[in-house]
Amino acid sequence: MNAAAAFLPAESKPREVVYELKSVSKTYAMRQIHALDNVNLRLERGSFSSVIGSSGCGKSTLLKIMAGLQSPSAGSVVLAGKPVLGPRRDIGMMFQHATLFPWRTTLENIVLPIEIRDGKQAAAAKHEAGRRLLDLVGLKGFENVYPGELSGGMAQRAAICRMLITEPEVLLLDEPFSALDELSRDFMNMELQRICMARNATAFLVTHSIPEAVILSDVVHVMRPRPGRVVETVAIDLPRPRTLEMITTPYFGALVAHIRSRLDKEAA
Template sequence: MSASAARIDAPPVSGEAVYELTSVHKTYARNQVIALEDVSITLRKGSFSSVIGSSGCGKSTLLKIMAGLIPPTRGRVVLRNKPVTGPRRDIGMMFQQATLFPWRTTIENIVLPIEIRDGRAAAEKAKEKARELLEIVGLKGFEDVFPNELSGGMAQRASICRMLITEPAVLLLDEPFSALDELSRDTMNMELQRICNEQHATAFLVTHSIQEAVILSDQVFVMKPRPGRLAEIVDIDLPRPRTLDMMTTPKFGELVDYIRSLLDKGEDL
């Protein structure tokens, strides 16, 4: 794959801008470490984007800023035309572990954000939507079981439902399937693609897997370390819906090799 096919100023994915970061910097005051430098990202409605880079390149810092958990040192962070100054209802977050409360049933875990935000009556009302989401992710019939009765993949499906129950404008995914075995991870990635397509969701994934980034994404943001900054934005022009069979095609291999070459260059800086 030639460099001209994946320029940093490549045309963005079509659709209105939902989330925009402009010239974002982050310096940690305690030790003056520059975690991010001049990072600009635009997420378009209905798009799936990934960020990939070596450990210590600022991916986690970037995600925390996007989630409103920490502020940037300078720069502009805007979701749906409103500055992100802290955690918001329209930001959905999914972590590496399912983090379901063991004393609550599946459906009770799913409506928990509604209960915290609006009270028990609202959570009870939200159970109808929770059941619809459970059916979408293939967990119909598991509404009243407890987390210890769910496999790792099933628990993460429940976590997807909990993320979607508040109808967020953007989904932030922190390596959600990294704890699963390879086969389960591939299955869950295909499920995540299907769910995002059905929900017309705008998603942003942090991952260490080049293959995962390529099979899921419309765009891959490749980061350089020390300080964290964008190397290139790689457009993934594979047809949708994606299938696991695509991972054996020459085009997929070219994309993976190109991104790996960018990461190798970043390590030499």
């Protein structure tokens, strides 16, 4: 078997496709920028996918289109059988910074999406669900603490709860732990895996870190420079739950090296 064949998706029982992008392209006519070209993606229920590529390859544009924050110039975006034509309740998104409101308690920040969408009474009814989520991410007892009293990692865990409170079909993650130090980032990646497995969540991560993509993902989509297009999908055949010890294994190193070589080839 050659090196490339070693990273082809293994045969397995197909799962339900939750999210699908077909021939998605994006052009910013005013700036004459062709950001994305013919992107095709399928996210299966309960899967964790990542996209990785050089800066400016269109990763953030892709995520905005998937979140319904921008419209594609061509192609279709379908979630749970319905076209994504704008922001939706069944799409959860998490950004690089927690962006918690400092004048609201942790619990009040978590139920904020419900309050904005359905009012204060509906948000109050979700307090118990918010407390269960805090317990899930290891923040039990911090319900009434304000963001200024939380560490960076704790604030990001609260942000995860805020994303999950609306029970979205898919989680879109825009480098959520890039601002953390390396040790905290490793810990939060393992926490994110645990949470996704506990809820059978379908997740899609944008990252610049090859090891982060490999340790978290079932598949890693490699993008070429602008106009962005997926040039290879790498299956990650590591057992779950993943552990940080796997980073030192030869197979993990081979995956990282393969993805890095493909990125280097596309950048040449």
